[in-house]
Amino acid sequence: MNITLDADKCCAAGQCVLVAPEVFDQRDEDGIVVLLDAAPPADQHDAVREAAAICPAAVIKVDE
Numbered sequence: 001m002n003i004t005l006d007a008d009k010c011c012a013a014g015q016c017v018l019v020a021p022e023v024f025d026q027r028d029e030d031g032i033v034v035l036l037d038a039a040p041p042a043d044q045h046d047a048v049r050e051a052a053a054i055c056p057a058a059v060i061k062v063d064e
């Protein structure tokens, strides 16, 4: 799994951080998403897929 972000589109909603806090974080100053792990281990994959699915701005792209 490889994750890429289009952070310019991020609306700082934070859903991704709630679902997969080991993979996503938010910048302190403006809440924009930060990718902690672009190639997370298998036990994170379901959470990452869910984060991508619920992101309101379609920021998270997942290549399996």
Ligand code: SF4
Residues within 6 Å of the ligand: 009, 010, 011, 012, 013, 014, 015, 016, 017, 026, 031, 032, 033, 054, 055, 056, 057, 058, 059, 060
């Ligand atoms: S869920 Fe999407 S819009 Fe919200 S913080 Fe995460 S990447 Fe940004």
